[in-house]
Every structure is written in structure tokens, then in C-alpha cells.
Amino acid sequence: MFKDDYANHCIRCTVHDCKYHSGKENYCSLDCIEVAAHEKNPTSEKCVDCRSFECKHENSML
Numbered sequence: 001m002f003k004d005d006y007a008n009h010c011i012r013c014t015v016h017d018c019k020y021h022s023g024k025e026n027y028c029s030l031d032c033i034e035v036a037a038h039e040k041n042p043t044s045e046k047c048v049d050c051r052s053f054e055c056k057h058e059n060s061m062l
């Protein structure tokens with residue numbers, strides 16, 4: 001569930017461009033997220049992504 005002013009202290013995140021970022025603190029505001037690899041054989045953190053990400057700027061001109 002998405003709550004605008006909520007910070008889930010079990011999910012640290014610094015992606016401020018995500019619409020689910022808590023804003024005030026470096027945490028996600030979702031109850032749970034989906035994380036997945038975008039490579040067949042992941043070898044480092046660069047190979048995995050948060051699949052729950054949604055851009056908070058999607059309706060604005062960047």
C-alpha cells in the first residue's frame with residue numbers, strides 16, 4: 001500500500017526520482033518491493049533492479 005508520508009524502515013532507498021520514495025528520509029514508502037536481476041548470471045549489485053520503481057516525473061517534461 002502506498003502512503004505518501006510513510007517511510008518503511010525495512011527498505012532503505014536513495015532513489016528520490018521514484019514516486020514511492022518517502023521524501024524526507026532515505027526509505028521506501030511501500031510495504032514490500034520486487035527486486036530482480038536484469039542479467040542471466042548476476043555478479044554484482046549493478047545487475048539487479050527494483051522492479052517496483054515508478055518515475056515520479058512520468059507526466060512532466062524533464
Ligand code: SF4
Pocket residue numbers: 011012013014015018019020021022027028029030033050051052053054
Ligand atoms: S519502489 Fe524501489 S526504487 Fe522506488 S522508493 Fe521503493 S525501493 Fe526505491
